Amino acid sequence: MADPKALYQEVILDHNKKPRNFGVLENPTHHAEGHNPLCGDHLRLTIKMTGEQIEGIGFDGESCAICKASASMMTTVVKGKSRGEAETLVQEFRDMAMGKLDPAGPHHMGRLTVFAGVRDLPMRVKCAILPWHTLHAALNAVETTSTEAVNDPMEVS
Amino acid sequence: MNPNKQVSPLDHTCGLDIGRIRADFPILQLRIKGKPLVYLDNAASSQMPQQVIDRLVRYQATEHANIHRAVHYLSETATGQYEAARCKVQQFINAREAREVIFTSGTTEAINLVMQGYGRKFIERDDEIILTTLEHHSNIVPWQMLAEEKGAKIRVVPINDSGELLIDDYQQLFNKRTKLVAVGHVSNALGTVNPVKEMIAFAHQHGVPVLVDGAQAVPHMAVDVQDLDCDFYAFSAHKLCGPTGIGILYGKAALLERMQPFKGGGDMIRSVTFDKTTYATIPHKFEAGTPPIAAAIGLCAAIEYVSAIGMDSIAAYEHELLNYATETMSCLPGVRLIGTAPNKAAVLSFALEGIHPHDVGTLLNEEGIAVRTGYHCAQPVMQRFGVAATARASFAFYNTTVEIDAMVAGIRNVQKVFA
Numbered sequence: 001m002a003d004p005k006a007l008y009q010e011v012i013l014d015h016n017k018k019p020r021n022f023g024v025l026e027n028p029t030h031h032a033e034g035h036n037p038l039c040g041d042h043l044r045l046t047i048k049m050t051g052e053q054i055e056g057i058g059f060d061g062e063s064c065a066i067c068k069a070s071a072s073m074m075t076t077v078v079k080g081k082s083r084g085e086a087e088t089l090v091q092e093f094r095d096m097a098m099g100k101l102d103p104a105g106p107h108h109m110g111r112l113t114v115f116a117g118v119r120d121l122p123m124r125v126k127c128a129i130l131p132w133h134t135l136h137a138a139l140n141a142v143e144t145t146s147t148e149a150v151n152d153p154m155e156v157s
Numbered sequence: 158m159n160p161n162k163q164v165s166p167l168d169h170t171c172g173l174d175i176g177r178i179r180a181d182f183p184i185l186q187l188r189i190k191g192k193p194l195v196y197l198d199n200a201a202s203s204q205m206p207q208q209v210i211d212r213l214v215r216y217q218a219t220e221h222a223n224i225h226r227a228v229h230y231l232s233e234t235a236t237g238q239y240e241a242a243r244c245k246v247q248q249f250i251n252a253r254e255a256r257e258v259i260f261t262s263g264t265t266e267a268i269n270l271v272m273q274g275y276g277r278k279f280i281e282r283d284d285e286i287i288l289t290t291l292e293h294h295s296n297i298v299p300w301q302m303l304a305e306e307k308g309a310k311i312r313v314v315p316i317n318d319s320g321e322l323l324i325d326d327y328q329q330l331f332n333k334r335t336k337l338v339a340v341g342h343v344s345n346a347l348g349t350v351n352p353v354k355e356m357i358a359f360a361h362q363h364g365v366p367v368l369v370d371g372a373q374a375v376p377h378m379a380v381d382v383q384d385l386d387c388d389f390y391a392f393s394a395h396k397l398c399g400p401t402g403i404g405i406l407y408g409k410a411a412l413l414e415r416m417q418p419f420k421g422g423g424d425m426i427r428s429v430t431f432d433k434t435t436y437a438t439i440p441h442k443f444e445a446g447t448p449p450i451a452a453a454i455g456l457c458a459a460i461e462y463v464s465a466i467g468m469d470s471i472a473a474y475e476h477e478l479l480n481y482a483t484e485t486m487s488c489l490p491g492v493r494l495i496g497t498a499p500n501k502a503a504v505l506s507f508a509l510e511g512i513h514p515h516d517v518g519t520l521l522n523e524e525g526i527a528v529r530t531g532y533h534c535a536q537p538v539m540q541r542f543g544v545a546a547t548a549r550a551s552f553a554f555y556n557t558t559v560e561i562d563a564m565v566a567g568i569r570n571v572q573k574v575f576a
Contacts, residue, residue, distance in 0.1 A: 007519075008516070008519075008520065008574055013574070013575065016575075038531070039515050039530075039531055039532075039545075039546060040531070040532055040539075040545035040546045041545075042545075062545055063513065064513035064514075064515040064516050065512070065513060065516045065575070066515075066516065121519060123515075123519075124515065124519060127515065
C-alpha cells in the first residue's frame with residue numbers, strides 16, 4: 001500500500017501553490033462547473049476546442065490541495081489532446097483513483113500516477129476526481145455537475 | 158508514547174482521575190498508523206466506556222425480548238429495563254414526569270417529530286418560525302419542509318463576529334404570527350453556548366413555545382428542562398457515550414397530548430378497527446413499532462456512567478481543556494479560530510491560512526489524530542464567516558492536554574508540508 005503521506009509530494013504541493021492554466025478563458029466553446037457538496041470544493045472549467053481538439057483550457061475555483069493539483073495537472077496534460085484522448089484519460093484517471101487501474105497494464109497516466117495514492121483515502125477520492133468529472137461534463141455539454149449528482153456523468157459510463 | 162501514562166498536571170484538576178477514566182474506554186488504546194489514537198471528534202460522536210458495552214452485552218445475552226407485548230419472563234424483564242431507562246432520562250434532565258420522555262432514533266428524528274406532530278397541526282399559512290444562523294441542518298431542513306408545505310415563513314436570528322446570537326435582533330423578530338422558536342443549546346460548528354433560558358422566557362412572554370436542540374449540550378453540561386422551561390428538548394445518546402440509533406424528545410405533557418402521532422403502527426394504539434383507531438396515551442403514542450430496546454438500555458448505562466463522574470465536573474474539566482487549546486492555538490501563526498464567544502462548550506473550529514481543511518484532516522490522520530473537517534452540517538455558519546469549511550477539534554472528558562499538544566504539533570507539521 002502506498003503511503004498516503006506520499007500523496008502530498010513535491011509535484012502536488014507545487015501545482016497547489018502555483019496552479020497552471022489558472023483562470024477563465026474568454027469565449028470558451030465548452031464550459032462546466034463541478035461541485036463536491038460533501039466538502040464544498042467548487043471548480044469551473046473553460047475550454048476552447050478547434051474541431052475535436054482541445055486548444056485551450058483554464059480552471060478556477062476553491063478547493064483542497066488534492067483537487068487543485070489534480071485540476072492543474074489535468075489542464076497541462078489534456079491541452080492539445082483530442083476529445084477522444086481526453087475521455088480516455090478521464091476514464092483511466094477515475095479507475096486509477098478508485099484502485100481499478102492495473103498499474104502494470106497499458107495506460108496513459110504518465111506523471112498523473114502521483115495521484116494513485118488517493119485509492120487508499122476513500123474520503124479524498126472525489127477530491128482528485130472532481131476536475132476530471134467536470135472535464136467530462138464540459139466535453140458533453142453538461143453545464144454543472146456534482147460528485148453527488150443523480151445524473152452523474154461518471155456513473156453512467 | 159502511551160497517552161494513558163502521560164497525563165499533565167492540569168488533568169488532575171476538577172476532581173477527575175483522567176488516567177482511570179481513559180482506562181474505561183477500550184477504543185482509546187487503539188493505534189492508528191502506528192501512533193496512539195488522539196480522538197478529537199467528540200461533537201460528531203463520543204466513544205463508549207466498557208461499562209456501557211458490558212451492559213449491552215448483558216442485555217442481549219440474558220434479558221432480550223420484545224417489550225409491552227407478552228406476559229413471559231423475558232418480555233417483562235425487557236419492558237421493565239426499557240421503562241427504567243425512560244425514568245433514568247427523566248431524572249437526568251429533571252423532567253417532571255417520565256411520560257414526557259419519548260424515545261426516538263436520535264436528535265434529528267426528535268425534531269422531525271415536533272415538526273410533524275406539532276408543526277403540521279398548529280402552524281398555518283403566513284405563520285412564522287424563528288431559527289438562528291447557528292443551527293445544524295437538522296434544525297433547519299424540517300422547518301423549511303414545513304414552511305414550504307404550509308406557506309409559513311422562516312425568520313433567522315443573526316450572529317456577531319464571535320459567533321454569538323444577537324439577542325436584540327431575536328426579540329425584534331417576534332410578532333403575532335410567530336408560532337415557534339427552534340434553537341440549538343450549543344452550536345456544533347462553533348461551540349457557542351446560547352442563552353436559551355432567557356430566549357425561552359422572552360418567547361413565553363409572547364405565548365410562543367420553544368424547541369431546544371440539545372445534541373451538543375447534554376454531553377457537556379447539566380441540563381434541567383424545568384429550569385430552562387423549554388417546551389421541547391432533543392438530544393442523542395451517541396454523543397453521550399451511549400449507542401447510536403437512539404435519542405430523546407422531551408416535551409411538556411400538555412403539548413405532547415395535543416399533538417398528532419408521528420408514525421403509525423403497533424404499540425402506539427389503544428384500539429384498532431377498520432372504522433376507527435384510537436391512540437395510546439403519551440409517551441407510547443409517539444413510539445410506533447418495536448423501539449431500539451437495547452439502545453435505550455445502553456443509554457441508561459451511559460447516563461449512569463457520566464452521572465457517576467458528575468456533569469458539573471465534566472463541564473469544568475472540558476472548559477479547562479478548551480481554554481488550554483484556545484491559548485495554545487492562538488499562539489500559532491497562520492491559525493484563525495472561528496467562533497470566539499466567551500461562553501463556549503469544548504469545540505474549537507479553525508482554519509489554517511492557505512491550507513484547505515480537508516488537507517489538514519488527512520495529514521492529521523497520518524499522525525493518528527481524528528478531527529472533523531467540512532462544513533459540520535451548518536452551512537449558514539460557514540457562509541457567515543466566509544469559509545467553505547473548517548477543521549474542528551471537539552473535546553470530551555477523556556481527552557488530555559497531552560493530546561491537545563499532539564494536535565498542535567500535527568498542525569505545525571501540516572504548515573511545514575505546505576510551507
